[in-house]
Amino acid sequence: MTTKLVSTLSPQPIKRSINQLAIFGGQPALKEKLHVGRPNIGNRERLIRRFNDLLDRRWLTNDGPYIYELERQIAELVGVKHCIGICNATIALEITIRALGLTGEVIVPSFTFIATAHALQWQEITPVFCDIDPQTHNLDPRKVEALITPRTSGIIGVHVWGRGCNVEALSEIAERRKLKLIFDAAHAFGCSYQGQMIGNFGHAEIFSFHATKFFNTFEGGAIVTNDDELMAKIRLMKNFGFSSGYDNVIYIGTNGKMSEISAAMGLTNLESLDEFIATNYQNYKQYQAELQGLPGVKFITYNEQEKNNYQYVVLEIDEQITGIHRDQLVQVLHAENVLARRYFYPGCHRMEPYRSYFPHSGLLLPETEKLVQRVILLPTGTAVGAEEISKIAHLIRFVLAHDRQIGKKLSCNNHPKIPSLLGESEWYAASLVEGQLS
Numbered sequence: 028m029t030t031k032l033v034s035t036l037s038p039q040p041i042k043r044s045i046n047q048l049a050i051f052g053g054q055p056a057l058k059e060k061l062h063v064g065r066p067n068i069g070n071r072e073r074l075i076r077r078f079n080d081l082l083d084r085r086w087l088t089n090d091g092p093y094i095y096e097l098e099r100q101i102a103e104l105v106g107v108k109h110c111i112g113i114c115n116a117t118i119a120l121e122i123t124i125r126a127l128g129l130t131g132e133v134i135v136p137s138f139t140f141i142a143t144a145h146a147l148q149w150q151e152i153t154p155v156f157c158d159i160d161p162q163t164h165n166l167d168p169r170k171v172e173a174l175i176t177p178r179t180s181g182i183i184g185v186h187v188w189g190r191g192c193n194v195e196a197l198s199e200i201a202e203r204r205k206l207k208l209i210f211d212a213a214h215a216f217g218c219s220y221q222g223q224m225i226g227n228f229g230h231a232e233i234f235s236f237h238a239t240k241f242f243n244t245f246e247g248g249a250i251v252t253n254d255d256e257l258m259a260k261i262r263l264m265k266n267f268g269f270s271s272g273y274d275n276v277i278y279i280g281t282n283g284k285m286s287e288i289s290a291a292m293g294l295t296n297l298e299s300l301d302e303f304i305a306t307n308y309q310n311y312k313q314y315q316a317e318l319q320g321l322p323g324v325k326f327i328t329y330n331e332q333e334k335n336n337y338q339y340v341v342l343e344i345d346e347q348i349t350g351i352h353r354d355q356l357v358q359v360l361h362a363e364n365v366l367a368r369r370y371f372y373p374g375c376h377r378m379e380p381y382r383s384y385f386p387h388s389g390l391l392l393p394e395t396e397k398l399v400q401r402v403i404l405l406p407t408g409t410a411v412g413a414e415e416i417s418k419i420a421h422l423i424r425f426v427l428a429h430d431r432q433i434g435k436k437l438s439c440n441n442h443p444k445i446p447s448l449l450g451e452s453e454w455y456a457a458s459l460v461e462g463q464l465s
């Protein structure tokens with residue numbers, strides 16, 4: 028049935044037999060590697076003008092004019108009282124966690140980028156991993172309450188893929204149990220939840236402006252909050268605790284400052300924000316149209332009543348129906364130069380140091396365990412064109428149409444795994460065999 032779909036959708040199918048797949052020796056469908064997370068870059072002339080300005084000014088960091096302007100524009104866009112630009116979202120999380128006085132245990136999803144958990148453990152606070160709602164991929168509030176102990180001081184929700192957490196339920200629990208509530212909004216810049224811009228919830232929210240995010244400042248992030256006192260504390264903490272005047276340290280602090288060159292990139296990219304979102308939206312709709320109706324493939328959708336940045340194109344592959352495991356599909360795609368990703372495989376609880384600390388935590392995370400085996404992210408953003416999306420969609424359809432043959436051939440021939448797909452322990456073992464590690 029799926030074979031038919033391949034031929035009807037493409038008058039010239041790029042692969043006619045499975046032997047033409049690059050993994051079995053054929054030519055890759057794409058000449059160049061196509062990454063998930065290729066940066067979007069705004070107007071170069073304006074960017075270079077800003078670089079020249081800041082060089083002429085010889086003001087490279089520490090409260091320069093660009094960072095203040097970026098903070099002002101972000102606060103306005105989000106409709107939040109305060110925005111503090113930070114060197115990256117990981118440090119932003121660490122500072123916020125410390126500024127809010129979190130201690131003991133904090134409840135977080137395991138289905139997130141490792142930075143969410145590390146920002147806690149770095150300060151010797153235990154991340155207590157909570158399961159997710161399989162529909163939303165976000166923290167399941169019904170499961171949060173059961174994990175609260177006398178040591179719990181807070182909850183960190185993550186708006187995964189930019190789709191808002193269940194903010195009301197988490198806020199209600201946090202208020203009733205007297206816990207601090209932070210949102211890791213690394214994916215959710217420019218997104219809304221129930222009509223309100225993300226950035227206005229909990230005690231504070233954190234954005235990431237890393238190069239791979241749809242809006243980037245090379246490296247960067249921001250803390251946004253409506254709390255004046257918290258803002259004042261964070262401003263001190265991100266600059267070693269320095270207050271006004273020279274030599275005046277009045278609080279514990281670190282170096283969390285965003286540089287002027289990052290802020291210049293941010294100001295330039297903000298001017299193209301609508302264009303980036305429009306491209307992401309177009310790509311998302313094309314993928315959705317070209318991948319519709321594939322049994323066992325769930326295309327993650329965004330509520331179009333909300334504001335979304337559409338920076339992630341996400342599929343869930345159900346091996347029971349497709350007949351091929353997500354990892355095999357990823358392996359085939361990588362050989363074709365489509366570097367699809369498995370965020371957030373294998374889940375924070377299966378990464379160090381957490382897997383050593385809590386070897387059985389997976390037992391409490393059945394939905395996370397299932398999801399990390401299924402999710403695949405496809406390339407999007409301004410570096411990806413319609414023709415490439417069509418090729419990727421054709422490849423996926425082709426693979427699913429020949430699922431059993433490909434699966435069999437992959438396991439029989441003992442095809443070398445693609446290094447980027449090796450788990451840490453497999454990589455370590457392979458390196459030992461190859462004599463690269465002693």
Ligand code: T4K
Pocket residue numbers: 062063064065066115116117118139140142143185211213214235236237238239247248366370
């Ligand atoms: N919380 C959440 C929920 C997050 O997702 C993240 C970051 C954070 C917190 C922490 O934010 P930051 O401290 O980073 O601001 C990437 C990013 O490094 C990371 O920022 C991001 N989440 C995470 C989801 O993805 P990797 O390990 O996948 O990055 P990497 O180097 O493999 O880059 C992805 C692809 O992008 C590469 O295949 C190549 C391409 N790329 C990358 C860079 C840096 C480019 O084409 N150009 C580039 O300049 O983690």
